[in-house]
Each structure stands twice: as structure tokens, then as C-alpha cells.
Amino acid sequence: MHRFRWAGLLLALLCGIAHASMGLTELPASGDDGPVTVYYPSNDASHPVKRGRFLLDVAVEGHPVAGNGRLIVISHGSGGAPWVHADLARNLVDAGYIVAMPLHKADNYLDSSDPGPDSWTIRPAEVSRAIDAMGRDARFASMLRLDKVGMFGISAGGHTALSLAGGRWSPARFMQHCDAHIAEDFQTCVGLITRLTGGPLDGVKEWLALRVIHHRFDDDTPRATFDPRIAAVVAGVPAAADFDMDSLVRPAVPLGLVTAEQDRWLIPRFHADRVLAVCQTCEHVADMPTGGHGALLSPHPPGLTGLLGDLLNDPPGFDRAEVAEVHRKIVAFFGRHLLP
Known part of the structure; x- marks a missing residue:
């Protein structure tokens, strides 16, 4: 068994040596689904390319070359974009993986109109359809x-x-969490709409938030999804307060977690720490004691201000060099579970 594991890791290393650059392309939107950004091994020369606020060194529409035969799908955060995971993608591509990133409907950098439980309900199927799309693409x-x-x-x-x-959750569980912890975990419940300031209007903000949440999220039907093709999962600073923790005691596939102890958007004790406390088979892939909620965004968006900046900018004392080591640990996790 160990011989096969080491053979898989050696294959990943050799794939990284075999190609010179990271290709970039986009599968077009289809039906209700947005486009899928794809990073992949390529032998074509890379060049600096502007994408949003970021300058990426990629081979746009470069000719793909074979890697290790495995696909990694990345699901971005609320309001997210494929560019803020380009550094992780590069580490995965260097190890021989092809990386696909679906743009989640109404919860992305172009359209952030419907984040939260509505988006969480449809995202798993969007991931599955991104896998389907990769399987249909002739390249x-x-x-x-x-x-x-x-x-x-x-x-x-x-x-x-x-x-x-394999986790089960429901919008009603989200509502119940906010009922119990609206003041302590306010940004989980309201996102970027507003914040608590310690002032006289805080009580009004909490009351209004709960009115809206009760109106929209009282459905207690469990959401459970399964795609037999998905064989290993890593959750970074996840929203988790609305999960039935019994469903995460022994996940259906190898599950790793990456945590940031200074996260002020998804307070760890209500989210990632709860999963780690109950899960008997999870691997704590990496922890960043001084990292905030935006620690895993790499490259990190420049010039963030206001509430978004407060929640996503790095806390004082956080060393961005830690992110590179976290990426290496994520790649190693996938190597152990996908390549043998």
C-alpha cells in the first residue's frame, strides 16, 4: 500500500517537472450555469495577463498537456472570483492536476444578489455540472x-x-443558529449588509435581521447531496453552523479542514471548530493562528476597504508566507487520497 502511495506522489512530482506553465481557459456558460474557469498544465509560454484587479502569469488558451489525470473543482466564497485562487491552482497544476472553478449563480463578483442558504442549496449541483462539462470538453x-x-x-x-x-443541513438550522447567536455571529447571519457597532441601533439591526431570516429561511427540509465521483474534499474556513453535526461524524469521503483562528466573518467556534470537534475521521490539514477569513485568498485582493476590508484584510502580524505552506499541505492531502 505504501509503495502505491509513494508511486502516486512521485507521479505528481514528475508531472510538475514535465510542463512549463499554467494554461487558462473558460468553458462557456450553459443554461442557468455560469462559465467554468479552467487552469491546467501547458507547455506553451506564459505571459502576464490582467484579470480583474490581478496580474496572472498564465498561458491563455495554451495547449493542454497530460498531467496526473485528476480533476480538482474549486468552489469560491460569497461574491468570489476565480482569480483569488490562482496561487492554489498553480500549486495544483504544478502537481499535475487540472483545476475547474464554476462561477456560482447570484453569489459571485459579477452578481452577488442572492448569497446564503439559497446559494448553498444549488452550489453542489453546480459543482457536479462543472465536472460534467469538463468530461464533455474535447480538450x-x-x-x-x-x-x-x-x-x-x-x-x-x-x-x-x-x-x-456528506453533510446535511437546512435553512431552518441556519435560522435557529441566528436566533441563538445573532449578536455573536452577526456577519454569518447578515453578510455584508451592515455590522454591529456597539451603538444604540444594534438592537434594531438584530431585530430586523431576524425578521428577514425568519421570513426567508424557515424550511426544515434537510439538504443532502452526493456525487460518487468526488473522492476527497478540503473545506477552508467553512460556513458550518447550519449542519447537522451527526452527519459529519464520519464523512462519506476523506475530509480535510483548513482553519484561521482570527476569522471574524465565520467565527471558528460556531463553524470549523464544531466540525473538528465531532468528526472522527477528518484531517486538520492546516491552521493559521494569526490568519483571518481572507487568509486563503491568494492572490489577496488589493485595496479592500470598509466592512469587506475589515473582514478580509489580513490581521496585524499575519505572514502571507504561511499561505504557500498551506497550499502545499492541500496538494499533499489530495495526493494521498486521489493518486494512489
Whole structure:
């Protein structure tokens, strides 16, 4: 068994040596689904390319070359974009993986109109359809074995990751969490709409937030999703307060977690720490004691201000060099579970 594991890791290393750059392309939107951004091994020369606020060194529409045959799907956070995970994608591509990132409907950088439980309900199926799309694409289909797919998600994407690892949740559980902890975990319950300031209006904000939450999220039907192709999952700083923790005692597939102890958007004791406390088979892939909620965004968005900046900018004392080591640990986790 150990011989096969080391053989898989050696294959990943050799794949990283075999190609020179990271290709970038986009599968077009289809039906209600947004486009799927794809990073992949390529031998074509890379060049600096502007995407949003970021300058990426990629081979746009470069010719794909075979890697290790495995696909990793990344699920972005609320309001997220594919560019803030380019550094993790590069680490995965260097190890031979092809990386696909679906743009989640109404909860992305172009359209953030419907985050939260509505988005969480449809995201797992969007991940599955992204796998389908990769299997249909003539450039990549012959290079991929889709019987063992890896999945990584951050924040709301971490919620998607927990769902695809076998976790059950419901909008009513989200409502119940906010009923019990609206003041302590306010940003989980309201997102970026407003914040508590310690002033006289805080009580009004809490009351209004709960009125809206009770109106929208009283459905107690359990959400449970399964895709037999997904064989290993990593959840980074996940939204998790609305999960039935019994469903995460022994996840359906190997599940790893990445945590940031200074997270002020998804307070760890209500989210990731609860999962780690009950899960008997989970691997704590990495912890960042001084990292905040935006620690796993890499490259990190520049110039964030206001509430978004307060929640996503790095706390004082956080060393961004830690992120590179976290990426290496994520790649190693997938190597152990997808390549043998």
C-alpha cells in the first residue's frame, strides 16, 4: 500500500517537472450555469495577463498537456472570483492536476444578489455540472479520469465542500443558529449588509435581521447531496453552523479542514471548530493562528476597504508566507487520497 502511495506522489512530482506553465481557459456558460474557469498544465509560454484587479502569469488558451489525470473543482466564497485562487491552482497544476472553478449563480463578483442558504442549496449541483462539462470538453476529456475527483471550497464554498462530503443541513438550522447567536455571529447571519457597532441601533439591526431570516429561511427540509465521483474534499474556513453535526461524524469521503483562528466573518467556534470537534475521521490539514477569513485568498485582493476590508484584510502580524505552506499541505492531502 505504501509503495502505491509513494508511486502516486512521485507521479505528481514528475508531472510538475514535465510542463512549463499554467494554461487558462473558460468553458462557456450553459443554461442557468455560469462559465467554468479552467487552469491546467501547458507547455506553451506564459505571459502576464490582467484579470480583474490581478496580474496572472498564465498561458491563455495554451495547449493542454497530460498531467496526473485528476480533476480538482474549486468552489469560491460569497461574491468570489476565480482569480483569488490562482496561487492554489498553480500549486495544483504544478502537481499535475487540472483545476475547474464554476462561477456560482447570484453569489459571485459579477452578481452577488442572492448569497446564503439559497446559494448553498444549488452550489453542489453546480459543482457536479462543472465536472460534467469538463468530461464533455474535447480538450480535456481524454486527459481526465473522473472516477476520483477532488473538491476544495472556501467560506460559502467550504459549505459546499461539507455538503459534498456528506453533510446535511437546512435553512431552518441556519435560522435557529441566528436566533441563538445573532449578536455573536452577526456577519454569518447578515453578510455584508451592515455590522454591529456597539451603538444604540444594534438592537434594531438584530431585530430586523431576524425578521428577514425568519421570513426567508424557515424550511426544515434537510439538504443532502452526493456525487460518487468526488473522492476527497478540503473545506477552508467553512460556513458550518447550519449542519447537522451527526452527519459529519464520519464523512462519506476523506475530509480535510483548513482553519484561521482570527476569522471574524465565520467565527471558528460556531463553524470549523464544531466540525473538528465531532468528526472522527477528518484531517486538520492546516491552521493559521494569526490568519483571518481572507487568509486563503491568494492572490489577496488589493485595496479592500470598509466592512469587506475589515473582514478580509489580513490581521496585524499575519505572514502571507504561511499561505504557500498551506497550499502545499492541500496538494499533499489530495495526493494521498486521489493518486494512489
